[in-house]
Amino acid sequence: MMIFATLVERFYAALAAWGIPWIVPTLVVMVIVVSVVLAYISVAAMFMIWWERKISAHIQVRYGPMRVGGWHGWAQSIADGIKLLLKEDLIPTGADKVVFVLAPMVVFGATVAAYVTIPWAPGLIVRDLNIGILYMVSISSLVVVGIIMAGWSSNNKYATLGALRSAAQAVSYEVPLVLSLLGPVMIAGTMSMGKLVEAQSGRWFGVLPGWFVFPQIVAFLTYFTCALAECNRLPFDIPEAESELVAGFHVEYSGMRFAMFFLAEYANMFVVSAIATTLFLGGWHGPWIPLPGLPREVAHGLFGLVWFQVKCYFLIFVMMWLRWTLARLRVDQLMGFAWKVLLPISFANLIVTGLVLILGKHALLYVGGIAILLLVAILLAARPAARTVRVGERT
Amino acid sequence: MEKPIPIGTTVVMERTGETMEEMYVNMGPQHPSTHGVLRLMLKLDGEYIIDCIPYIGYLHRCHEKIGENRNYTQIIPYTDRLDYLASMSMNFGYVLAVERLMGQKIPERAEYMRVILAELQRIASHLIWLGTFGLDLGNFTIFMYCFREREMVLDLFESVTGQRLNYSFYRIGGMPMDFPDTFLTDCQAFLAWFKPRLPEYDAIMTDNILFQKRVQGVGISPPQVAVEYGLSGPMLRACGIKWDLRRNEPYSIYDRFEFDIPVFDTCDVWARYMVRRREMEESVKIVEQALAQLPPGEVMAKMPKTIKPPAGQIYSRAESPRGEIGFYIVSDGSPKPYRYKVRSPAYVNLSALPEMLKGCLVADCVAVLGSVDIVLGEVDR
């Protein structure tokens, strides 16, 4: 199972046999891992950018990039990346230079650091921390720091407003986000990403895969909504709403620094999708694991990797789909939604999950009924009276 | 180099002597949502707008001064550039004014052509408005859909006039040439395609709860305020006032058609959206009826070579997609107008913007400005 871990151990052992101090292989492994992660982030982010452009184009009855690279403009992102690299790097006169330069690094660094605990496949995880999920959530919250630094240091009012909105949004949505993640953690009884995936190996009622999305559907939807807000995706892209704030916090950034924000945005989308996949969609679980006839390690490594990616990219696709369909919310609506709708729902979900876990499966029926009633009540209470005038109605 | 003013510093404005304790945000003239070169100074308290000062004139082209130096026919191409998204309506308003001044009657067929083209133009103009309004609210997709349909209207116009944006197609005394042979079938095909598209827009905009939340109860202008400011067109009809020059002061042959005047009384951005959305349907109705009734015959009346209206003056108005387009013309009997003035609807509608914006959020500013539907070419003249 631990094919990659075995490889690393053999590497250590071989070097130790030659009398080389342990720090050398450690550093070598570190460098290799970091390079692989960075390379994956860059390639995946570029793919996502191209993919988003194609998806948006097809939703909007057009083609999207078609020229660069031949087949459906696959090299468009690469060309854009080169263009951004070659662009002049501007720092506004009134900017706080140190903070201005530091901000994209903080954003990018925080995003990259979150990749440490993504369980790609059985045994393929950079470091399976026992507080894995908590680590991911806490490190992702650093992104907001970078956004605020960028917004403030630009000495631009639009950027400052974007940063203010971003701070408000992040603080509000982090609460229901963490609360909704607690459901799966309570069921699995662990915060380690690897163990969370393994806890979903069974089957519900012998039919459905043992993913936590089925008992925790409410938590999943809450999490996904909050994740959209965390990534500043529509309908929650208030910090960078280009029709109001031009580009929000990164309005003054150009060239490579802007590219770092851009890459980090897409890398962050992958991170939140990976969290959702790990906690709710069974991580790398899927058919043909293990596949008879193939060595266990190969089947795990290969198919695990594929299933995990498929699930992640499906969630990313949904995010893009939403972006090109919905309109943007307003700041007060955004905050109201977090505090008045998402927070009560995630609390209710937490209480129900706890009750079911304590009372056992016999109480499922009772608790389930109460939970549904509770949810309906909350939803009705949180929803203001709709004043919808249908087309054709005359006044 | 001048040191930039840090954010939030107390600034005393040189001209007005005002002290700014609140945050001022300068929106425009280069801003994606000001629909051209409009500049708004927003006085903010956090995200709330306390006051708004519009600065216009960036696109001023001395329209009226030029008008005094051209003869009556030569002015027609300049009127195209007023509201460049509804050139037909601008042409219509202008030739109507001159014909009223001269007391000129025009052939029946030309009247029908004028109405058909003006109503198609209304559809095209409202489509652009809908698309860019969606863009303002963060919905990119509706923009593409609307432009797809607008392209078809432009194709129709191209087949008639040879132009896609500035048509200069109306003449004093009629129309310069007849429709091409393919126009009737093409136009009917377009209407057949267009009518089922409107429910699609509803699906992505009107019925979307996020969209409704963004536009309802925002940018309110009560009927009282609307009349005091002289708002016109959809802006006025969104205040529950059933006022449309095509119906209340029928010009051309608008009294021959069956159509509704959509009116909503919520006075907000939502009402303006709904009025324009419904108006597209009504325009389709008018075009259909006009196509069915289109009589044969001449399209140009017998006109003198040089147009010299009798000395006198007239204020003539017509209903453009944005509201009441008025032309005030003073003639001294010479081939050039002595005084030529345009009362543009967007100019007047925009003047009520500060009133509508007070107390809104910055994000609403974009929605409200979008709902006014300004075309800077017409505002600045």
Add this chain to the structure above:
Amino acid sequence: MTPEEILEQLKQKFGDAITESEVKGVEVRLTVKPEQSWEVCRLVRDIGFEYLNCISGADWMTHLEVVYDLSSLQHPNKAHLRVPVDRDNPVVRTVTDIWRGANWHERECYDLFGVRFDGHPDLRRILLPEDWAGYPLRKDYTDERLVPYTDYGMEEKVAKAEGEKAAPKEARSLQPPTPTKPATA
């Protein structure tokens, strides 16, 4: 209420201020002295002309004129008020307190004709830059940047009158430039 009745009502109250009057179709046309224009406007508004269409200016060389076009959303009548003002000291009382929409119309009139509206809350230039000198729509306005209108038909006539020699040169300048290379098929 017919236009004649409206005119009668106005004349009763402000007989001295109304110097000229005329009824044309549904339109009441008045010429009002600037001293009492505001009072007349208010009465006109109270009669039912609550909708201000337009305020325009006109330069008649001897005097300037401020023109108010009014209509009603209730009845089909229209009103057309002309207020002549002194050309050297053009002052007229603002009507922004009667129709709020007059604000920008008056600013425009100030901008292009130089008519000062007494009591206007924010009388600044609106279409032209704030440092613009002069009032462009006055008939005697001159500017070295102003391109005079040339009637292109006239050039040919002049050329013809002057003789056949000058004609080709003058005419050529109006034609599109001849391509230096022959276009290849």
Add this chain to the structure above:
Amino acid sequence: MTLKLGIFYFLAAFTVWASAVVVLGKNIVRSAVALIFGFCGMAALYVLLDAEFLAAVQVLIYVGGITILLLFAIMLTSRIGSTTARVVNDQVILSAIAAIGLLVGLIYASTSGIPAMSGPPRLPETAPFLGRALLTTYALPFEAVSVLLLAAMVGAIVLARKD
């Protein structure tokens, strides 16, 4: 000197430097940014002490929550550009006494050792232990703190409300 000790000294120096910038910086926003780095350095030190849960909570609460709210508050106040904070104020003597007292205590503790500093029991996972302790042994203080926080929240709402 082991690698771990080297890392510790590096992190300690980094944290001290960041904290010094927080206290001595003239620009409030820069101080707040330095505070973030200080908290991150603290979190790294917790990781060195095998208190990973505490480290994650430190980042989540202090960096992700408190500092952001701090920055938020600074930005909302009108004069951000001229954020020259006074480094020394009236309470300089009191705070100097407190700081020096703390320093003396820490030096004493690290040289002679006091019972509480004799090293925690090595736990394979701190999170379950912490959770159990909070809900059993320390349930009462835990609840008392939450009531205190609730009171603070209600007070804040009352203060902030415009009626």
